[in-house]
Amino acid sequence: MTVLELLGSMGKVTPGDLIPILQEVQNQYGYLPQGVLLEISEHTIIPASRIYGVATFYEQFHLEPRGKHIIKCCRGTACHVRGGSTLIKDIKNELGIDEGETTEDLQFTFETVACLGTCALAPVMMVDDKYYGKMDAKKVKTLIAELRSAVKETA
């Protein structure tokens, strides 16, 4: 989809729609490529500086390509008091990357989130759209091993 098509699919857009536009771009491309942002600026007359300002303000937006699978771990209070910070460490160890980083094979990106809203099942992590509750070191190990072998199979 070209940028024009993307904007066209959203009906009449005004500068007030910048966030939904960026959300749509990210849905399409997985991140916000610089060229696309510049094109949007041209078509919508929203200054590129403002687009950059908005894109960097919100946690949801990414200016770099990301992994095929997004692994999120909650750092919320309920998870924290049930061992969430250890869980974050375990995931980092298993993946061999830090928060906000992507594995070299571009398969996994690891992020932490303020709260996943599933606090009753703390500590909680998410892989793409799926929630995993009541996690511990052992379950993380198994889960990531499963994800890795699924990746190998599709390769």
Added chain:
Amino acid sequence: MEKLKSLSDFFSQHKALVDQTDPNKPMIVVCGGTGCIALGAVSVHQAFKEAIQRLGLTDEVTLKSTGCHGFCEKGPAVVIHPDRFFYPGVTPEDVTEILERTVMAGEAIERLAYIDPASGKKITYEYDVPFYAGQERNVFQYNGKIDPVDIEDYISHGGYCGFAKVLDEYKPEEVIETVIKAGLRGRGGGGFPVGLKWKFCHEAEGDKKYIICNADEGDPGAFMDRSLLEGTPHSVMEGMLIAGYAIGASTGIIYVRAEYPLAVSNTAKAIELARKVNLLGGNILGSGFSFDIEIRQGAGAFVCGEETALIESIEGQRGMPRPRPPFPAVAGYHGRPTNINNVETFANVPLIINKGADWYSSIGTEKSTGTKIFALAGTVANTGLVEVPMGATLRHIVFDIGGGIPDGKKFKAAQLGGPSGGCLPTQHLDCEIDYDSLQSIGAMMGSGGLIVMDETNCMVDVAKYFLQFVQAESCGKCTPCRIGTREMLDMLEKICDGKGQPGDLEELEKLANDVNSASLCGLGQTAPNPVLSTLKNFRAEYEAHINDKRCPAGACEALLTYFILETCVGCGACVRVCPVNAIEGDKKQRHIIEPGLCIKCGQCFNICKFNAVSKDGKEHAAI
């Protein structure tokens, strides 16, 4: 359902739907909230569907997937009506047996029954489960009963009747009077009187007015707004319609966080259906009143829950708060009068209209009426959503409903109000919780997140945790919040790392008060609360960190020394889990941790069945 052309159309449709419902028909309800889905509810629902077909029961049994029942910990939860048999943790393998024995023969299946952790007894019916028995479910009444998006289901349970009544009988001013009389206060945190806010917006001049529903729910540990939008989006929309009519607004916006995909999709479907039957859109029910609702998704910024930052965000800007006044009621979205309320606030409104202001104000305390939904989480036996009248005690929520602290540990504190709130110690367990009582003891209702902490949770670490949170979420517009919270965090990190010095606490307190009084918006103003409340209630714990370089709860890593005690039986479990091979020892002999290699991950402590691993440096030194 056909398009409803008039109010009388609506009322006759409502009557027809009520008459059609047979309360004695067996109904299987599978919880479809995010928590239960995470635990496998979708496949349980599917298994029921197939089994019902296989057994030829399609006409005899209704199967529903509803919004969250609140008891997320025990999912996937299944309830069989009309008797309300309750089965937690159901798997697809259990489904046929439930159909044959419980649904068709009215028999309880002992093997699947819920076991109350407090008494060890098996419980058959939902209303006998202590978690539910201690609650008063008004706002939450539909969750667990109706299909979240099915508008007919909602109407047959009295849905949209409050709105229809308003169109039929009330002038806008009368709606506002009723809400003021009911005493409803904002559930989003501040507790501002709702009717009064509506009145300001009603009286403000403007060619166009807006209603915004705040579903940003950024408070970590709170998830009631999510459950309401997922489970009964229509009741939130009905509240918005009533507000729109009272204020004279024609557009409503629901601002929902992007992390809530199910809430977004259920609400979008509900809006679509309401438009179809003429409960949203132009000339609703032929009354001349027009109102429509759109959804905007947040993009991950806690500060956007603050009302002026939220408005910036839907205008396509960085979500930075504006100074108030002017308040949004006067100049909000696009400079026009805008009324912002929280999800739960709106969901309360139809109840007030249906049952009357006097009924509503008879619930709760004098100054905080109605019920409040708390999100009970942390180290407590039963976690989930709990609706109780305002004025319920902390003890009732944590012990009667929550079942107390698991694993024989002791209650230490309850954290209320998220990053703006405070930690309440044991002596406040019998305090009646409402907006004002909480404020007087240094906590805050906030959005109703209630996180229970036990003796292994360190209060300095908790204060540091919240400071990390607000520091990361500070938008950076005003200096006291941007720099002040950074400084406070540095000091707390120092203390947790064992580098605290005498005088630090006084300094921290002073800075906290400065940040509180000088910040631009609620984020900075309330950011010091977790620090101030823990300093007040748990000062000795701070002092232990500073003076003795000790973390009494055993949580602050830098202050821990892992050490194997004499009680070690040499089973080798710790050797196998240690990721850095720092543990040595012969079979059946006491093992030793090499301090130079230990990375203090705590896995040996967790795995040891004999309590033979100590983390307390003091104990180590003594030996």
